[in-house]
Amino acid sequence: MNKKIITSGAMLVVLCLFIVLGSCKNKSKESNTSTTLGTSKKEVAKSVYPSDVIPFFDEWKLILGDGSNVGHANNFENKNFFYTVNDGISDWVVFKTPNGGNTHGTSNNTRTELAQVKKWYPKTANDKLTATLKVMNVSATGDARVAASHAVVVGQIHSADGHENEPLKIFYKKFPGHSKGSVFWHYEINTAGDDNSKRWDYSTAVWGNDFSVVGTDANTYPEEPKDGISLGEEFSYEIEVVDGIMNLTFTSKGHETKTFTKNLIESDYSTAADIPAQTQKLFVPIGQNGVERKNAYSGEGCFFKLGAYNQTNGKSPEVNRNWCSGAETHGGDIKKQYSDGNYAEVWFKTASISVSDASVSNEGYFTKNDKIK
Structure with missing residues (x-):
């Protein structure tokens, strides 16, 4: 038991x-x-915000492709215009904007772009902007005879005063059907007198062609540049302004490094005899034949801009053969524009800004221009 x-x-x-x-x-x-x-x-x-990838957003206000000013874009994203992606190797900040829609200030073009919250004066400047980027899309449509068609501006120096002209615009442009596009930069004269309608740009090629190389008719494109940059191909720029002199450096793997220098406080174009042949070809025939102030941008506050400033728009080329593309905008319908390639898209991997002690608030520029057109 x-x-x-x-x-x-x-x-x-x-x-x-x-x-x-x-x-x-x-x-x-x-x-x-x-x-x-x-x-x-x-x-x-x-969420990985753009400010996690490039942590310098205290220095900027963000303008979106619908014309609105977001202000400081820390911990902010907008899936239509401004967000992050990962290409399997790195995180990138995406700036995207359609051909047509609401615009900021007096511009005819949409932009998703950062604008510096401080301004500096070229004569006493010691300021720098650097960026590494790749352009992923430019407009699928546009009149080939129009110099601005199929182009996007990825970096700028802008004046906050006077005519609010632009001593620097860095462009990427690629025609449909081409595998290579061009990188070039512009100097816009700071027009003498009160009439700014006669202002013009001078374009300098970095890789590929300059702004003046256009199609022979609305749908016929020029020869593809042999030393150009493809969509999705990385390149970098450095803009430094010290004591009135702008120094530019452009680098890209497999391409020759290019450097340029431009005086921002003494004009090269202060008389009619100084107007270059490129301007005689592009701008003089449409009445843009002005001359520049002798001291150029001296005495005006300037500031940096970075992002995607779409140069292609829906305005008729009859208005201006250089800047009005006659591209598809679907009446401003962003979804339709994005679906058939009528937009600009730029990805930035790195960027930095150095602001001099002499810089001052740029709030006056935003007060004047924070209106949707």
Whole structure:
């Protein structure tokens, strides 16, 4: 009888142990599942903001492709215009903007672009902007005879005063059907007198062609540049202004490094005799034949801009053969423009800004221009 009792007790102990172990095993499974789900939910919930990729947004206000001013874009994204992507190697900040829609200030063109919150004066400047980027899309439509068609500006120096002209615009342009596009930069004269309608740009090629190379008719494109830059190909620029002199450096793997220098406080174009042949070809025939102030941009506050300033728009080329593209805008419908390639998109991987102690608030520029057109 004692043996039977012992055996039954032993069986009871084994049974209890089995139940306990089974229960622990189930709890372990539940715990792992819960941890996995919790991690998954955490990963899904986490957003990588543009300010996580390039942490310098205290220095800028962000203008979106609908004409609105976001202000400082820390911990901000907008899936239509401004967000991050990962190409499998790096995180990038995306600036995207359609051919047509609401615009900022007096411009005819949409932009998703950063504008510096301080301005500096070229004569006393010691300021720098650098960026590494790749252009992912330019407009699929536009009159080939119009110099601005199929182009986007990816970096600028802008005046906050006077005529609010632009001593620097860095362009990327690629015609449909070409595998290579061009990078070039512009100097816009700071027109003498009160009439700014006669202002013009002078274009300098970096890789590929300059602004003046256009099609022979609306749908016929020039020859593809042999030393150009493809969509999705990285390049970098450095803009430095010190004591009135602008220094530019452009680099890209597999391409020759290019450097340029331009005086911003003494004009090269202060008389009619100084107007270059390129301007005689592009701008003089449409009445843009002005001359520049002798001291150029001296005495005017200037500031940097960075992003995607779409140069292609829906205005008729009859208005201005250089700047009005006659491109498809679907009446400003952004979704339709994005669906058939009528937009500009630029990805930035890195960027930096150096602001001199002599810089001052640029709030006056935003007060004048924070209106949607």
